[in-house]
Amino acid sequence: MTESFPRQHARTRGFTLGAPRSFSVSDDGSRVAFLRSASGDDPVNQLWVIETATETEQLVANPTQMLAGPGDENLPPAERARRERARESGRGIVAYAGDPSLSKIAFTLDGQVFLADITTDIVISLPTEPGAFDPRPSPDGQRVAYVSGTGLRVVDAVAEGIDRLVIDEPDDTVSWGSAEFIAAEEMGRSRGFWWAPDSQRLLVARVDTAAVPTWYIASPDDPAASPVPMAYPAAGTVNAEVSLAIIGLDGNRVDVSWDRDAYEYLARASWAPRTNPVITVQSRDQRTVLILEVDPHTGATTELARQNDSHWVELVPGTPTWTGERLVTAEDRDTARCLVIDGNAATPETLQVRAVVASSEHRVVFTASEDPTDVHVWQLDAEGELDRLTDNPGVHSAAAGGGTTVIVRPAGTDRDASVEVVTPTGRIPIASSASTPSLSPSPQFSVASRRELRTAVLYPSDDTSASGEPLPVLLDPYGGPHAQRVLKARSPFLVSQWIADQGFAVVITDGRGTPARGPAWERAVAGDLAHPVLEDQIDALDALAEMHPRLDLGRVAVRGWSFGGYLAALAVLARPDRFHAAIAGAPVTDWRLYDTHYTERYLGHPDHNPEAYTCTSLLELADHLTRPLLLICGLADDNVFAAHTLRLSQALFEAGRPHQVLPLPGVTHMTPQEQVAENLLLLQRAFLFDSLGLNQSQ
Numbered sequence: 001m002t003e004s005f006p007r008q009h010a011r012t013r014g015f016t017l018g019a020p021r022s023f024s025v026s027d028d029g030s031r032v033a034f035l036r037s038a039s040g041d042d043p044v045n046q047l048w049v050i051e052t053a054t055e056t057e058q059l060v061a062n063p064t065q066m067l068a069g070p071g072d073e074n075l076p077p078a079e080r081a082r083r084e085r086a087r088e089s090g091r092g093i094v095a096y097a098g099d100p101s102l103s104k105i106a107f108t109l110d111g112q113v114f115l116a117d118i119t120t121d122i123v124i125s126l127p128t129e130p131g132a133f134d135p136r137p138s139p140d141g142q143r144v145a146y147v148s149g150t151g152l153r154v155v156d157a158v159a160e161g162i163d164r165l166v167i168d169e170p171d172d173t174v175s176w177g178s179a180e181f182i183a184a185e186e187m188g189r190s191r192g193f194w195w196a197p198d199s200q201r202l203l204v205a206r207v208d209t210a211a212v213p214t215w216y217i218a219s220p221d222d223p224a225a226s227p228v229p230m231a232y233p234a235a236g237t238v239n240a241e242v243s244l245a246i247i248g249l250d251g252n253r254v255d256v257s258w259d260r261d262a263y264e265y266l267a268r269a270s271w272a273p274r275t276n277p278v279i280t281v282q283s284r285d286q287r288t289v290l291i292l293e294v295d296p297h298t299g300a301t302t303e304l305a306r307q308n309d310s311h312w313v314e315l316v317p318g319t320p321t322w323t324g325e326r327l328v329t330a331e332d333r334d335t336a337r338c339l340v341i342d343g344n345a346a347t348p349e350t351l352q353v354r355a356v357v358a359s360s361e362h363r364v365v366f367t368a369s370e371d372p373t374d375v376h377v378w379q380l381d382a383e384g385e386l387d388r389l390t391d392n393p394g395v396h397s398a399a400a401g402g403g404t405t406v407i408v409r410p411a412g413t414d415r416d417a418s419v420e421v422v423t424p425t426g427r428i429p430i431a432s433s434a435s436t437p438s439l440s441p442s443p444q445f446s447v448a449s450r451r452e453l454r455t456a457v458l459y460p461s462d463d464t465s466a467s468g469e470p471l472p473v474l475l476d477p478y479g480g481p482h483a484q485r486v487l488k489a490r491s492p493f494l495v496s497q498w499i500a501d502q503g504f505a506v507v508i509t510d511g512r513g514t515p516a517r518g519p520a521w522e523r524a525v526a527g528d529l530a531h532p533v534l535e536d537q538i539d540a541l542d543a544l545a546e547m548h549p550r551l552d553l554g555r556v557a558v559r560g561w562s563f564g565g566y567l568a569a570l571a572v573l574a575r576p577d578r579f580h581a582a583i584a585g586a587p588v589t590d591w592r593l594y595d596t597h598y599t600e601r602y603l604g605h606p607d608h609n610p611e612a613y614t615c616t617s618l619l620e621l622a623d624h625l626t627r628p629l630l631l632i633c634g635l636a637d638d639n640v641f642a643a644h645t646l647r648l649s650q651a652l653f654e655a656g657r658p659h660q661v662l663p664l665p666g667v668t669h670m671t672p673q674e675q676v677a678e679n680l681l682l683l684q685r686a687f688l689f690d691s692l693g694l695n696q697s698q
Helices: 007-011 075-085 181-187 491-499 517-524 532-545 563-574 596-603 609-614 621-624 640-656 674-692
Strands: 021-025 031-037 044-051 057-060 104-109 113-115 122-125 132-137 143-148 151-156 163-167 174-176 191-197 201-208 215-217 228-233 242-247 253-254 265-270 278-282 288-294 303-308 322-323 328-335 336-341 352-359 363-369 376-381 384-387 395-401 406-407 418-423 425-432 445-448 452-456 473-477 504-509 551-561 582-583 629-634 660-664
Touching: 007 491, 007 674, 021 406, 031 406, 057 621, 075 132, 075 181, 075 384, 104 132, 104 143, 104 163, 104 517, 113 132, 132 191, 132 418, 143 191, 151 174, 163 242, 174 215, 174 242, 181 596, 201 265, 201 660, 215 532, 242 265, 242 425, 265 582, 303 328, 322 352, 322 363, 328 352, 336 363, 352 395, 363 395, 376 406, 445 532, 452 491, 452 532, 452 629, 473 532, 491 504, 491 674, 504 551, 517 532, 532 551, 551 563, 551 674, 563 582, 563 621, 621 640, 629 674, 640 660, 660 674
Parallel strands: 336 352, 473 504, 473 551, 551 582, 582 629, 629 660
Antiparallel strands: 021 031, 031 044, 044 057, 104 113, 113 122, 132 143, 143 151, 151 163, 174 201, 191 201, 201 242, 215 228, 242 253, 265 278, 278 288, 288 303, 322 328, 328 336, 352 363, 363 376, 376 384, 395 406, 406 418, 418 425, 445 452, 452 504
16 A cells, blocks of 8 residues: 555654754864664664765764663653754754764763764763763863753763762752753753863853743643643743853852843853853843853953844854854844854845854855745855855755865755765765655745745646646745745645645745845834734735636635744634635744743833734634634643633634634644644645535545
8 A cells, every 4th residue: 555645744754764964063074973863764863973084974873772762761851841942853862962073972862971982983871860961072072061950060981980060059940051941942042051172161051940930731631640830931021040150170160240131131152162251142122132252260241242123133043153263243234134254244235144054264154045945055265255055946054164064955846855075175975864755846936926925836746737627725834933935945845735736726925024035024024923924925825816827716725833823823813805714733822922032022022012912912803703713732832832722712712703623632832743743634634625615535
């Protein structure tokens, strides 16, 4: 029997299993580390290394040979939370850290720290405390720091080494060495400690959640299970108190000082290889960012740079960093997000910088877009010369060190994925074991409406007639900030093509607020996350209907997850004249229930701008529902809590508006479980057919 696409998609975790990932390059470029599982349906990642001089791959660690299982049966709660923040669905080795030469690489399995010595091909288990996570070797490779419980510890990098506490506190609301929820979920900072170049001190974050509201995640399917408490800073409430200290291995402690009342967000921190630590802090309203240098002897800070914006300062991945002694940032200048060297723009206004990948005194490697549907890898050398390192259309990523660059080319709509290690003397391919999808997406890209919206339309794969019968339409957007759906890659369109193959024309649009269209485009949603994004979906639909006459505007459904779920529910509630059914997965329904950093960036503080929260709340529109609406929520979701769905359902019920709710016990914001992922697609198909009055046998 031929395996169905929903089953294949679920079994392969969206065809990510078996693909090489999580690349690191040593500072001198001689060594590349990465993760890869054995096959396209094996979720257990193994650790691999390539020596660029010999072009040989070396399997460093295979969890199934080291333990009885994949190494994640006894994960500490903090590690489970870290994986949820990273949207990590793999198993085995899912993260690692190495010294600058990648000679020593540390990782955890089942809360136990392992250290691989690449030069001797030996992997040892270190004598650490239970529940260890985030292990990081010192720059000299002699020790490994890690977090266990609420404290930071250091262990010697030998099997019989001494394990000792660096710092901890008895208060159960205080932790040392871990990133708080907001940093990991919204700011891209997933760690809480950084080694000094001398390997004798660490810069360590202290997090106190005592004043943060406590929310609870219950298990209704298991009434004997206690609800799990979580410190969750909803919009307008108190954030965790985050501070820093420099802790010596000799016990010496120096507290870092800055105006934490004015700049309560710790966005970035780094130390090695610079002499002094550098931190980035952000104000609560996110309109000011300071880059500060820390005196490691006194803890005093000196301002190196300041960024201001009347709406918000964007935190760009990989910045700030350094090229030699010059500060590298990414800043919004006029119509572009530019790479900035010591305050001077180094990239043209035609380029939208997305992230800095790596930097050294010789070059800065970064990703950027000329057109928002493509992402390319670029290099700026020490003389200021700009060079694009990737050619074909697509969504490229990279890792770099020394003169070596890893170029990742995900599968496009017309080609397979590939990974190459590019060195000064040649190219080394890295093989993939990922499965090949049973279908091939064929999106038709267009620029639509007066706003030049990037769109894609997908027809059934077996549909060869441009003059055939009208097709019901499914809008399949995300539509919100920090994410795109219209990209020249295969992965974003796989599920959309499967839905199209059920007899739909699937329409995808990236509207205002989405990345890579310039600062004004992203800030068009300031104060209003509802009306601009919905207006763009409607404008694109109308424009595409003129280009694609087969789009039946009398049968239009919309589906989405997370912000896309919010947009889907908003569509049928606010514009039932245009949208005839909606599937809203994990939707935010009241922005007062979502976290501080994300929500206040766009809507402001609810005490200062309450009308922005009222006009974007779906609860206010509950009595408007006249169309079929399916709400889906994971009951273990700690990002968009089930309360969002349940409060909207309650408001709809009290307004006498029929709707459907699918609660998923044990499911978080992700849905990696095979049965859940497969059946969610099948259930959505059935709902669309029923709601639009279609024949399910077609």
